[in-house]
Amino acid sequence: MASAFLVNMERVRAIREICRSDAALEQSFQKVRKDARKLSNPVSVDLTSRCNLFCEGCYYYEGDAQEMTDEEDISRWRAFFAAEAKENVQFVYVGGAEAALFPDRIRAAADKIPNGIIAANGTVKIAKDIPFRIAVSVWGNPEDTAKLRGGGTFWKALRNYANDPRAHFVYTINSQNMGQIREVARIMKGEGAQMTFNMYSPTES
Ligand code: SF4
Incomplete structure (x- = not known):
């Protein structure tokens, strides 16, 4: 074979x-x-276990990841990314919970690794000079987003990132939000935002 x-x-x-x-x-x-x-030679790093939202169905709060304690010492983050760069890491997937809450950790990564993408909920602005792409999660139309993620998060993410060339909005498709795709795509287009898709795998709860 x-x-x-x-x-x-x-x-x-x-x-x-x-x-x-x-x-x-x-x-x-x-x-x-x-x-x-x-x-x-990519590397995937969760920069923090903290988030400013508490979304229904969040993977991060499903398991025991939130029990982890953050590394607070920025010099250790810098040393970590310097060591990864020495290993010729060219790309970093930056996750959280919400990595955007810790701009100094993001900068420590960007100072050493040339390419990357940051997963973000869009409610926190990431400094303009960070060169990584930004994947802003979208869970449905404004009304459902308000129910699942908190009021105002849909529009706040658009205000922060619709015209940011680094950002694309990632619509996570599930059985309940499929019918909202057209509506959300129209909104994204109207706001000048880039949009792409991924699939949601339900958590156990
Ligand atoms: S923004 Fe992301 S990490 Fe934070 S609660 Fe929502 S799904 Fe979880």
Whole structure:
């Protein structure tokens, strides 16, 4: 049986063949390959166990992650990211609970690692000079967001990030909010925000 590696190589070869036949596709393919290098050797780091919201269905509060204590010493965060950079880490996935509450920890990461993305609820502004992408979570239309995440969070996130070129709004699809996708997409478009999607896996509770 062919190994997964060989199957992947075959797929890459097939894609290369298709792209070679079209100049525009070839250009896009080369750009994707170049950009993919930024993702090499990634690391995923939760910067804090604290959050300013308490959303219904939050993964973070589902398990025992909230029992963890934060590393408060910023010099240790700086040393940590410096060590990761020495290991040639090129990309960092920054999570929380809500990492945006700790701008000094985000800066410690950005000072050492060139590329990254910060998962955020959008209610806290991240300094403009942090070069990472920002994935702002969206759970549904304004009314459902108010019920699940707290009043005003939907519009606050848009005020903070709709026109921020680093940000894209990630609509987490579940069985209850599928019917709101068009409505939310229209709002996002109207506000000039970028939008993408992921899937929600229900927590046990
Ligand atoms: S913003 Fe994120 S981490 Fe905070 S409570 Fe909501 S889902 Fe959980």
